Structure formats: C-alpha cells, structure tokens
Amino acid sequence: MGEHDIEVTLLPNRLVQLAAKAAQAGNLAETRVHCAEVLVKDPFNEDALLWQNVATESMPEKIRLLQKVLSMNPANYRAKTLLTWAEARQRRGEGISPAMEVELLTPCPYLGTAEDRHARFTYPCPGNVCHAEANQRRAPREVSEETQRDSCLTVDHLACPTYCRAIFAARRHALDTMNLHDYFDFFGLDEEPFNIVPTPRFFYPTRQHDEALRLLRQVIEHRQGLAVLSGQVGLGKTLILRVLYEDLFRDPRYTVAFFPHSSWGTEHAMMTAIFRALGVAPARRRSLRDLEASLEDYLMQQVFQAHKTVVFLFDEAQAMSPRILSRVRRILDFHVGNQQMAQIILAGQPRLLEKVKGIAALQDRVVASYALTPLAPSDVKSFISSRLHEAGSQNGLFTSAAVRTITDLTRGSPRRINVLCMRCLIEAFERNVHSIDQELVLRVVDQHPAEVAEPKPAQQIAEERGLLSRLRFLWQQREAPS
Numbered sequence: 001m002g003e004h005d006i007e008v009t010l011l012p013n014r015l016v017q018l019a020a021k022a023a024q025a026g027n028l029a030e031t032r033v034h035c036a037e038v039l040v041k042d043p044f045n046e047d048a049l050l051w052q053n054v055a056t057e058s059m060p061e062k063i064r065l066l067q068k069v070l071s072m073n074p075a076n077y078r079a080k081t082l083l084t085w086a087e088a089r090q091r092r093g094e095g096i097s098p099a100m101e102v103e104l105l106t107p108c109p110y111l112g113t114a115e116d117r118h119a120r121f122t123y124p125c126p127g128n129v130c131h132a133e134a135n136q137r138r139a140p141r142e143v144s145e146e147t148q149r150d151s152c153l154t155v156d157h158l159a160c161p162t163y164c165r166a167i168f169a170a171r172r173h174a175l176d177t178m179n180l181h182d183y184f185d186f187f188g189l190d191e192e193p194f195n196i197v198p199t200p201r202f203f204y205p206t207r208q209h210d211e212a213l214r215l216l217r218q219v220i221e222h223r224q225g226l227a228v229l230s231g232q233v234g235l236g237k238t239l240i241l242r243v244l245y246e247d248l249f250r251d252p253r254y255t256v257a258f259f260p261h262s263s264w265g266t267e268h269a270m271m272t273a274i275f276r277a278l279g280v281a282p283a284r285r286r287s288l289r290d291l292e293a294s295l296e297d298y299l300m301q302q303v304f305q306a307h308k309t310v311v312f313l314f315d316e317a318q319a320m321s322p323r324i325l326s327r328v329r330r331i332l333d334f335h336v337g338n339q340q341m342a343q344i345i346l347a348g349q350p351r352l353l354e355k356v357k358g359i360a361a362l363q364d365r366v367v368a369s370y371a372l373t374p375l376a377p378s379d380v381k382s383f384i385s386s387r388l389h390e391a392g393s394q395n396g397l398f399t400s401a402a403v404r405t406i407t408d409l410t411r412g413s414p415r416r417i418n419v420l421c422m423r424c425l426i427e428a429f430e431r432n433v434h435s436i437d438q439e440l441v442l443r444v445v446d447q448h449p450a451e452v453a454e455p456k457p458a459q460q461i462a463e464e465r466g467l468l469s470r471l472r473f474l475w476q477q478r479e480a481p482s
Contacts (some may be wrong), residue, residue, distance in 0.1 A: 016047045017279045020155035023054050023102050031055040044072055046079070046167065047158060053082060054101045059090045073170055077118060078109055108132075108157035110166060111148070114140060124148035132166035133201065135190060137392055146252040159279060161246050161258075165199065183429055184392075193391035194422040196415055198239040200246050204386040206379045212370040213240055220248070220311055220343045224367040225332055228356060229347040231372030234415025237347045241313050244345070248311055255302050256311040262348075263319035267327045271295065274312070296334050299341040311343045318348035318355065325355060329362040374412030377404075383414065384421060398424070401438040409445055423448060 019034035032055045038048040046069050053065040063086050069079040082101060089096050110132040112120045117131040117140075124145035130152070134140040143152060151157050158164075184190065193202075205213070212229060219227040231237050241258065248256040257277035264270040271291040275282050280298060284290035302308045312331075314320070320328070334341040346352060350371070357363050375383060381403045385396055398406070398421070406424075410416035423444045424436045433440070 014159060014276050014279050016045070016051060017155060017158040018276075018281070019048070019051045019055075020102075020105070020158060021279075023051060023098065024106070024155065026098075028055040028098065046073060046076060050078060050082070050105055054098050054105065057095075059086060059095070062086045062096070063090065075170065078104060106153070106155055108152045108160065108163055110163060111143070111152045111157075112140075122153070124153065128152070130162065132162045137190060144250070144252075147250050150252055151249075156279070159249075161200075161242070161249060183425075186429055187397060187425065187434065188393055188395075189388075190392035192422070193387040193393065194418040194425070196418050198236075198242050200239070200243045202387050202390050203239055203243050204379075204383045206375060206383070208372060209236055209240060212372060213244060215368050215370050216240070216244055216345055217247075219345075219368050220244075220254075220309065223309060223340045223343060225340045225342075226328075226344050226346070226362075226365045227368040227370075228352065228366055229345060229370050229372070230350050230353055232349060232374075232413075234413045235372040235374065236414050237372060238315050241315055241345065241347055245313055253308060254311055255306075255308045256313065258313045258315070260315050261319070262314045262317045262324070264324055267323060270324055270327055292330070295331070296341075299334050300336075303339065303341050304336075309343060310341065311345070313345045313347070315347050317346040318350075318352040320346075320348075320352075320355065322355065322359060325359055325362055329359065329365060332362075332365050375407075375414060375417075376412065377407045380407040380410075380412060380417065383417065387418075387421075397428075397434070398436045399438065402436050402441045405438045405441045409441075420444065 015034045015038045019031045019038070022028070022030035022034065031051060035048045035052040035055065038045050039052070042048070049065050049069050053062050056062050056065065063083065066079050066083040066086060069076055070083065073079075081104060085096055085100070107120065107122075108130075110117065110130055111128050112118055112131055113127055114129050117134075121127050125148075126142070126145070128143060128148055129140035130143050131140045151160055184192075195202075203209075216227050216229065219225070229237055229240065238260070245256055245258045248254040255278070257274065259273065259277060264273060268288050268291065271288065274295065275291070278298070282291055282294035283297065284294055299310055302310050314328075328344060328346070331342050332340070332344060346356070353369070353371075356366065381400075384398055384403060384406070388397060402424070406417060406420055410420055420441070421436075424441055427440055427444050428434070428436050431440075
C-alpha cells in the first residue's frame with residue numbers, strides 16, 4: 001500500500017458512486033467507463049472491481065475480478081458471496097442477473113445489527129448500527145434513521161468518510177507484508193497512536209481548535225458564506241476540516257464536498273471537480289458557462305427544494321491561483337435576496353491570507369477568519385495522552401520529563417509531535433523498554449535531528465513509510481531463528 005496516495009484512498013470515491021448509480025439505472029456501459037477510470041489510478045480499489053464485475057457479461061472475467069478482490073482481501077464477504085454465485089451459475093451454464101449483484105452491493109457492508117455485523121434490517125430503524133470502526137474496545141456506533149435512509153442503505157455509502165477509512169484500513173491490513181501485532185501488543189495498543197494521516201477519531205479539541213471548529217460551524221449554520229482557516233504546516237487544519245466534514249456528512253440537513261488539494265490549473269477543471277465531489281453529472285458541460293449555469297441550478301434545487309445547506313471545504317487553498325480564487329468569489333455570488341446558496345471554507349498556509357487580500361471582491365466576502373498557532377505546553381501532555389488512549393493504551397507510556405522535552409523540541413507542532421513520538425515508540429520497542437523517558441527522547445533526536453525540523457508534506461509521508469520499514473525490519477529480526 002505504500003505506493004498509493006493515502007489521502008486519495010481516504011476520500012469518498014465519487015467515481016465509484018457514479019458507477020454504482022449507473023448500474024442501478026441499467027447503464028452498464030457507463031459503469032464500465034467509471035470503474036475503468038478508477039482502476040487506472042488505483043488497481044487495488046475493491047469497490048471499483050466489484051462494480052466492474054456487475055458490468056461484465058463474461059463469466060470467466062467476473063470470476064477473475066472477484067478472485068482478484070479476494071486475493072487482496074480474503075475477508076471481503078461480498079466478493080465471497082458474488083464468487084459463490086458466479087461459480088455455481090457457471091457450472092450450470094447460466095448467467096447472473098446484474099440486478100441481483102446490485103442488490104447485494106447497494107447497502108453499506110458495515111451496517112448490521114448489534115449482534116451480527118453481516119445481518120441488517122432492510123429499512124431504516126434503531127436496530128441497525130455501524131460496525132466500521134468497532135473493535136473489542138469500541139462498540140458499534142448508532143446511526144440515525146435519516147442517515148441510514150440517505151446513505152447507509154444506498155450506494156451513497158460509497159461517499160461516507162467512515163466507510164472509506166474502514167475500507168482503507170482493511171486493505172492495509174490485508175496487503176501489508178509486515179506483522180505489527182508484536183509491536184502493538186508490547187505497548188498494549190490496538191493501532192498506531194501517532195499516525196500523521198488526519199483521522200477524526202484522534203482529534204483532540206484544544207481550546208483554539210475547538211474555537212476554530214465552532215467558528216466554522218457558525219458560518220455554515222447561519223449560511224454566512226465564506227470563512228478562512230490558516231496556519232503553518234502541521235498545526236491541524238486538515239484534521240479540523242475532516243472532523244467538520246464527517247459531522248456534516250452524517251447530518252441530513254447538509255450536502256458537503258471536501259477537496260483535499262486545491263491546485264487546479266483551470267477554472268473548468270475546478271468546476272468539473274466540484275460536480276464530481278457532489279456525485280452529480282452537470283446538465284451541460286461543454287463550456288465554463290455551461291458548468292456555472294448547471295451549478296447554479298443544482299444549488300437552487302438543493303437549497304430551495306431539498307432545503308439543504310451546501311458546503312464546500314477546500315484544503316491546501318494557498319495553492320489556488322488568483323483565477324481560481326476569483327472563481328470561488330463567483331460561486332459566492334449565487335444567492336437569492338439575502339440567501340447565500342453555497343457556504344465555503346478555505347483552509348491553508350498563511351500565504352493564503354495574502355492571496356485573499358489581493359482580491360478585494362473576495363476579501364470583502366470573508367465573514368470569519370481563524371489562525372491556528374502551535375500547541376501550548378499545557379496541551380501537549382493531554383494531546384499525547386488522548387492519542388494513546390484512543391489507540392487502546394491504558395497508561396501514558398511517556399514520562400513527564402519526556403513530554404516536556406518533546407514539547408520543547410517540537411515547539412508545539414502536532415505533526416512533529418506525532419512523528420517524534422512514533423520514533424520514540426519504535427526505539428523503545430527495539431530496546432525492549434515499556435516507558436519512554438527523557439533520555440530515550442534525546443537519543444532519538446540525536447539519531448534523527450530532522451524529526452524536530454519542519455519537514456515538507458512529501459517528506460513527512462516518506463519518513464512515515466521509513467518508520468514502517470524500520471518496524472518491518474525489527475519484526476523480521478525477532479522472528480528469525482536464533
């Protein structure tokens with residue numbers, strides 16, 4: 001999995017969603033086109049392979065696709081069921097009705113009863129719960145009947161961020177060649193507590209992060225238009241957007257689209273990305289004017305007929321060119337009277353503020369702005385403890401002196417804290433010690449001084465992969481016969 005872009009894998013796969021909707025409508029040719037587009041970028045996408053199977057008439061090809069899914073993830077029970085059907089029909093010389101396959105794949109596979117994750121009520125009711133992130137320590141999550149109706153029991157579950165994250169975790173578990181059970185068991189963990197991938201379950205609401213989140217929610221709830229969230233790399237902007245996105249996604253009053261990268265070369269590319277993120281096809285798509293008119297029609301339908309609030313969350317917005325930022329301003333022009341039809345959050349590094357100020361018409365639209373700063377020393381200890389607790393630890397693992405040293409060395413950057421703490425856990429595992437003290441922290445920093453510097457995002461990803469490679473080596477050393 002190392003070569004795949006984790007950010008993309010975690011995001012809703014809107015192309016697969018469009019493929020599924022096309023299959024439901026009986027348009028299997030369109031299903032094949034969308035699935036092929038996904039598989040070019042991600043050949044291991046299980047959902048794309050399953051829906052490609054639906055659109056495939058050749059029984060041998062169906063069986064090949066399903067066997068490929070099971071070779072990557074033997075626990076995929078939907079692929080097992082479909083393969084059983086295909087093999088039985090092949091023996092009898094019969095075909096499979098796509099409608100049967102569509103019916104099996106439509107609901108979310110993680111929706112089940114409290115007693116059995118593979119059994120569910122076929123209608124929205126309190127008896128259905130979400131097993132996506134349940135384990136021995138974490139109970140299945142209750143799901144509102146509105147969310148079941150609008151997402152869990154439909155192909156729109158493909159856009160659910162919790163589903164996407166769970167699918168990625170299952171793929172990583174099935175494909176990764178190293179075994180981290182020894183490492184996790186050594187520290188009493190269920191999972192890696194200091195992963196730098198922004199995961200809402202690990203969100204720790206410091207005073208400023210809580211304030212920022214409340215401010216963004218206020219702008220959205222009151223349909224005030226535009227808010228800006230800024231801060232240096234690694235301070236938690238993306239995680240705040242992810243938390244906000246998941247909250248809004250589960251609320252039937254909102255239609256929300258999240259864009260992790262905002263570096264479109266043209267306005268046409270940006271508008272196309274917006275429609276793809278919304279999971280809809282524009283009525284007209286030839287020109288920029290066509291896309292603009294289609295978006296205005298869509299917003300009118302959502303706001304005045306469906307009575308929903310439409311929200312666009314743009315991360316890494318400092319990468320937007322002046323032309324793209326001007327397009328954002330044009331989207332904000334869509335309103336009827338004092339009714340703002342699109343709510344927009346721009347998040348990015350401090351130079352985003354300068355870019356927005358450079359476009360007076362956009363600056364005038366900013367209703368609220370919040371700048372994140374590094375964590376206060378009093379927050380670092382709670383930040384580390386919170387992540388350890390969420391990962392299953394029953395003790396702090398880090399001594400008070402170690403936490404003070406980490407605070408001083410990382411200067412309160414959450415991302416640098418995560419990377420340094422992960423390094424410390426690996427060092428402690430290698431040395432067979434269960435507690436991280438100040439001496440161990442200093443040893444790690446002496447060996448890896450770059451851990452306390454501000455790395456580029458790409459360097460961060462490469463470094464995390466390096467840490468996982470180190471764990472693989474340690475595990476192989478432990479398993480080797482003495």
